[in-house]
Amino acid sequence: MIERWLQLATSGMNLWLWAALAMLLAVAPAGIVAFRGNVEDRLVGLEFATPIIVLFLVLLIEGFNHPAFFDLPLTLTMLSFGSGIVFVRFLQRWE
Amino acid sequence: MVHHFAVTASLLAIALVVVWLCSLGLWAMRDPFQRLQFNSPVVTIAAFCVLVAVWLEDPAWQSKIKMTIIAVLLAVMNSVLSHGTARAIRIRQLDRWPPSPDEKIPVYGNKGIAGAPPFAPRDSDPSSASSSGKPSSGKRSSRKPSSGER
Numbered sequence: 168m169i170e171r172w173l174q175l176a177t178s179g180m181n182l183w184l185w186a187a188l189a190m191l192l193a194v195a196p197a198g199i200v201a202f203r204g205n206v207e208d209r210l211v212g213l214e215f216a217t218p219i220i221v222l223f224l225v226l227l228i229e230g231f232n233h234p235a236f237f238d239l240p241l242t243l244t245m246l247s248f249g250s251g252i253v254f255v256r257f258l259q260r261w262e
Numbered sequence: 263m264v265h266h267f268a269v270t271a272s273l274l275a276i277a278l279v280v281v282w283l284c285s286l287g288l289w290a291m292r293d294p295f296q297r298l299q300f301n302s303p304v305v306t307i308a309a310f311c312v313l314v315a316v317w318l319e320d321p322a323w324q325s326k327i328k329m330t331i332i333a334v335l336l337a338v339m340n341s342v343l344s345h346g347t348a349r350a351i352r353i354r355q356l357d358r359w360p361p362s363p364d365e366k367i368p369v370y371g372n373k374g375i376a377g378a379p380p381f382a383p384r385d386s387d388p389s390s391a392s393s394s395g396k397p398s399s400g401k402r403s404s405r406k407p408s409s410g411e412r
Contacts, residue, residue: 183274189278238328240332245335
């Protein structure tokens with residue numbers, strides 16, 4: 168029963184999708200840091216999680232073989248820089 | 263083909279190991295300055311490994327070019343963002359950016375003496391002389407900046 172379930176669950180998986188799954192699990196410690204502690208730790212946790220999400224999206228796109236979707240991680244990369252700068256400015260100025 | 267698959271699997275494994283180690287390091291550290299250091303391996307080593315894997319496995323030039331742009335942007339922007347974050351955290355915690363003498367941080371251009379900015383006024387500058395007639399030592403005293411200077 169378990170073997171059939173595993174075979175069914177992993178039938179459409181390839182190397183990139185397994186790597187994407189492992190990459191997604193690595194966000195959990197960053198999420199713990201981002202949801203706990205003071206505001207400095209939360210910002211650092213957020214900045215750490217962003218490139219992992221970008222790499223996760225790249226692995227998903229390669230796994231599903233949709234090269235046109237590369238615009239999504241590219242846009243996320245550029246927007247995350249702007250949002251990070253804004254958060255840093257607010258962290259510095261606001262109590 | 264098998265050779266390419268093995269190389270791709272190895273590159274992805276290296277990227278995942280780096281990401282997991284940095285993620286656990288981020289979780290284990292207790293200081294935001296320490297935690298900030300773990301961003302760099304992810305955006306350099308892991309992103310470079312994924313970049314090489316995409317160049318090896320994906321035949322589409324669209325993927326290769328966009329992944330290259332992503333890797334370069336991650337590496338460049340993370341360095342700027344890490345510096346800005348560390349600066350903001352320091353100013354938020356200490357209410358100033360320049361180091362104070364008790365921190366014993368060597369500052370370039372001031373003979374290793376902390377507490378003075380690197381571009382201190384020279385002795386020949388008449389505006390830097392004190393009112394008592396003694397020449398200035400060329401070092402500014404560390405002061406707490408006002409809220410408008412932040």
